[in-house]
Amino acid sequence: VLAGPGSGKTQVLILRIAEILKKTQMNPYNILGLTFTESASEEMKERLINLIGPTGYDVNITTFHGFANSIIQEFPFLFGQTIAGEEGEFNLADWRPLDDLERLKIIEQLLTNQQWQYIQPLKNNLFYLREISRALSDIKRERLTGIMNYELRSKDKNINNNNVINRTKELFRLHELYQTELAKRFIYDYEDMLNWVIDKMKVDWELSLLYQERYQYILVDEYQDTNNSQLALLKILTSFYKDNPNLFVVGDPNQSIFRFQGASSQNIQEFIRQYPLAKIINLNQNYRSGRVIIDAAAAVINHNEQDFKEPLQTVRKYDGRITSIEYTNKEEEVGGVADRIKTIINRGGGAQEIAILVRKNNQINDFIRACEERNVPYQVNRGENILDQPFMERFLILLETINQPLDKIALGKTAYYFRNQIGLEQAALLAKRGRNDNQLDDKTEEFIQKIDRLAKQAPGLTIDQILEKTIEQFSLINEINEQPNRLIILDGLKTLFDNAKQFKSNNFDQWLKQLRDRQKHDLNLITKETIWGKNDGVAIQTYHQAKGEEYTTVFLPQMEERLWTKKKSDYFALGRLVNEKDSVSARPGFGRDELPSLDGIVTEERRLFYVGLTRAKRNCFISHEKTSLPSRFINELPEKIVGKKIIEETDRQKVKRLELSIQPLGLINISQQEKDWLRRQTEKLTLSPTGFNKYLNCPKDFLLNNILRIPMADDPGLIYGTAIHGALEKYYHQPELKIAKNRFQQLINQSTMSEDDKKRFLAAGGKLLTAYVDKKKMEFVRPAATEYTFSKSRLNDIPLGGKIDKIDWLDESQKTVRVIDYKTTGRAPSRNEIIGQTKKTTGSTLYYLNQLKFYWLLGQLDKKFASRWLIGETALEFLDNDHRFKTEVFSFSNKEINQFQDQIRAVWSDIQAFKFPHNPQSTSCRFCHLWDI
The missing domain is CATH 3.90.320.10 (Lambda Exonuclease; Chain A)
Structure with a gap:
């Protein structure tokens, strides 16, 4: 099914499942639905249940990795036979997942201990470190192992093909060493799980047959973004039925935003070649957007070469508009977007029907701040990097002082960071003169004694016990409870505790150092993705997050060429490999494109802009700042349907904006935000x-x-x-x-x-x-x-x-x-x-x-x-x-x-109903007396 934006592709998948259950004798647990994200699978499950009732609970709708993991969990000892280290075979339970810092350190070790000609530049032998890390994941996702020869061509004369090819060949040698090192340490990559299942099913026909018989109908969402590992799994699951399985896939080549460049139509072309009896259905009726949005989106995407071209037809007759706005500078633009949103809300528009879409995650915070300054309700769905949180930096400094209590610099930092407990004057004395100054008062002496007591106890404690005792000794729960963002801080602490519990040793000093190493390598420590803010607030999200969403009004700010079509360095040629041996990717049409050129990058970015534009039902405001070159995509919009404005702040507006930006933020609906957050947590709770x-x-x-x-x-x-x-x-x-x-x-x-x-x-x-x-x-x-x-x-x-x-x-x-x-x-x-x-x-x-x-x-x-x-x-x-x-x-x-x-x-x-009273008869409560909620 080729389904354009707003054509109801998710609904089509759900209706297909309902039809299967209605017209066949199939049980719901014989149907498998595969998606890319947990949120997508949850949404599909919820909509299916609303359509067909409780039977929908028994249909297995899951992600590809979730499905692979369920197979491993069902047969853990079976998989234990296939994963062997140097000293013999070990059960999967003996292995542990690899984290991103350990991955970098392993790669760093392999780079420094081996001789490399192309991936180890003379002046900086770790220059490609992060690129290598990403490329190793791509090799596994695309099952590109075993490749020996490559066909690579480029229209871009600035690319040195030989260097790119030779660097890629060395990458595959590094990949073999990397996998050997993982096996020695009994650790595995996230991408390994899916490949383990594929490799096992290829040689274990009983296991393959079990799942082929269990899942007789398979449905796949967002097929255009499916990678080679996922395609290989699908091929095994459907191989019993050869070229005519009960396989139903939905995709849109114009919305391919998650794969290598050039992969957009490749999956669909391959599907048609592999299953010649497949019926191709075009869904070109858009039920979301008005004619203005549809015409503008078509004008932009038509600049891309398309293998499957079926113009969208709008069903909605309502009016709409697209407005292109030029602001004097970035600050004016951010504030102008928030002001316009507030005006829409004041005129009766629903905040939940508005979205701000940005190209990169680091653009989100500016718009959060602008909304908070104007009391505009918003919601953000993301994980927080706890190493950037002010509270967490204070806490880490305190822990480092406990680890090295005689370190004067660390003690001085701790004194200032915790001046709320000893006072600013005492903090200055402690920082300047040290712990033995005779002018330190009793409160400060007690503060130092707490540090010393914990330092003495630490060698006999586990890392998480040290954290817990530190929180208790310095009354940090009380302090957290008084913060307006206490839920975010608490979520950060949970992530820190999880990191401590999963650390490979119980060495407190090494654990602290690995946290600083993360900061050094720009490796975030992210909390679980959560929706923060109000349920009915303006959505602030990236284009990728917005995939599948729809809003009455969409803002696309900071549409500047530098943020969209920046030329990427061509470190490796993974996206354009042709395997002449036995890779899954050895198939007609794969990899015979050019190396990434500027034209290819623009094509990919245009698809992303197309996704953002088609989120709008009626109105879209596109903006940029005057001092930067506007994105070419703005100029690709038809002039006759795009209204253009140039906005310059008056002095009065500028003063007002500056006043807003420097005032401290108050407690903005914090109790309501907490209720909204708790509601989301209780709704997705599973009772055990x-x-x-x-x-x-x-x-x-x-x-x-x-x-x-x-x-x-x-x-x-x-x-x-x-x-x-x-x-x-x-x-x-x-x-x-x-x-x-x-x-x-x-x-x-x-x-x-x-x-x-x-x-x-x-x-x-x-x-x-x-x-x-x-x-x-x-x-x-x-x-x-x-x-x-x-x-x-x-x-x-x-x-x-x-x-x-x-x-x-x-x-x-x-x-x-x-x-x-x-x-x-x-x-x-x-x-x-x-x-x-x-x-x-x-x-x-x-x-x-x-x-x-x-x-x-x-x-x-x-x-x-x-x-x-x-x-x-x-x-x-x-x-x-x-x-x-x-x-x-x-x-x-x-x-x-x-x-x-x-x-x-x-x-x-x-x-x-949020009924959480304390039971005074309970003897097992540890925090009820401390936490006021």
Whole structure:
């Protein structure tokens, strides 16, 4: 399906799924929908459910990487056979993901330890470092390994072809060394996952056949941007049906903005060649924009050569306009855009129907500031670089002082950064004269003592424990709570804690240095992408983010040639390779284009501008500053439909703008922003057995830990329990004590536990596993499954999820099973304690039954589970310090499960209504008394 902008391509995909379910005997779980982003898959799922009801939950709509990961998760030990290091084969669980800093350091090491002629310039042997990093990812995405010879031509006489080709050849040699180094360290790239699945399916026909049979209808969105790895996966999934599979793809060559230059029509051409029986459908009816927008967009995109040319026809009859505005300077332009938006809103226009689109992320902040100055509501969907946040810089300086308490410079910086705790005069004294000055007051002495105490404790703590204690000792939670952007700061702290927990060693000094190394290499540490601001605010986003969106009025500011068609250096020739051997990309039409020339760059950028322009329904304001050359795309717009203005500020307007820019920003609807943010978090929440019980114990504690997720150190007891579970999972696949103990030791050693805790728990766990295996070996039966993750299921509209430790057969002929939840505990409670009939019953033991009921319910709601098994019993298996290992078995009636469903509905309703009171009887709350929300 060739679908132009505004033609309803997402709706077509959804209607296609509905038609399949209506007119065939196909089950929803036999349909696979593949998208590029999580947000796109969530939107498709939501629209499908709205169209066909709860059945839509069972259709698998996911990203390519999400799909690959689900295969790996379903068969982890199968994939363990295909990934080998130098010393033998290892399970995937033994590997860890590579982060961007470690990637650069590995490349740096390979560049300095080897001889290179082309990718290592004489004066700066790390000149190509970042380009190499990006290129290595491209090699994997496009499956370009094994290439030996290239055909490269260029119309641009300024390109030195030989250097580009030779540099690219050296890049492939570096790629081989890079992959070897990753294997030695048992780490993998994000792009490796998809290729692992492809490589495994190529040699394992049973695995391929399983998924070919499971997914008999496959649908793909944004097909024009599909890379070679994704195409290879599609080819395997559809190969059983040869040249006539049930494959439905939607794309628009004019909106290809995510691949190599020249790849826009290539995928579609290849699709037609590979599937000659495919039906080609053109969707050229635009349901979004008026005639002015459509005519302008067509005039621009017609400057590109097009293989598939079908003029868009507008369905909407409403008027619209395009206005090109020239401002005196950048500041005037930014303020002018915000002023015009405020005028539109004051005249009754909806802020949510307005968007500001920019070329690069670093342009966003100027417009955020301008909107805040004018009280214009806005929303931004992005992750924040925590290393740029003022609070985080203060916190890192404090941590560096704790790491080096005698460093006078660090102490002086800390004094100034935390002058709110000791006063400016004392901060100046401490910075100038040091810690031994006799004029330091008691408050400052106590401040220094806190640093010294933490410095003394640090060697015996894990990194995240140091962070947690520092936050506690210096009352930083209280300080954060008083900030207008407290949610952003808190999100940053969560990201910092995650980074600390994932760091390869428990060396506090090395961890701090890697954070500074990130800053040195301009490697951001980004929070998870989140929508900040108001739900009904003006959207401020990049052109790429705006793909698929639509607004009544769109602003395209800073349309200057320097930002759009800047000539890119041609370091490598990856986008134009022809493999003469066995690469996936060896196919007619691939790579026979020219090396990137200025014309090619303009073509790509024109598509991006086309995407931005076609987001508008009625009106589009395009602007630039007078001192810069306007983008050529402005001049490609038809003069007869574009109104042009030159705006120069009056002195009065200039004074007003300057006053706005220097005044401090107040608390702009912060409570409403927080409510909007909380609403988004609660709406996408998945309720688990643990979360359900936590809410019952204390709703406010649930809010702080499960929604706001206040950062805290990992609990050693929980780490120990997880390691025991991992060891038993290994044991039930390979029933040998040595293998189980090795797995346990590995999990403990790579955890964030302190060294003292590791010694203690290694000893305890070794004894427990020995006793467990000794007791169970005579009655060993291979389970039906271990560590089973329930698919996201729905109780009405409530998303539920969970993971069970072990599934044992009761009667394989009847498909009945017992689901077992391990409890690693000091003492195993009695059955009467669990059911609440003794004085010893505590909150935690009472909640055990809730967990089992939750699993019973999930077993009914999870279609994949229900197609394989029927729960006959649930059980708690206690892995206690007394090594009794008793098991308590429970079954539940339909009446009990129905009552439990009512309890879940009540909890969910309270969560969505923001009912988070503190339970004063709770003994497990850590932050409820500190956090006022």
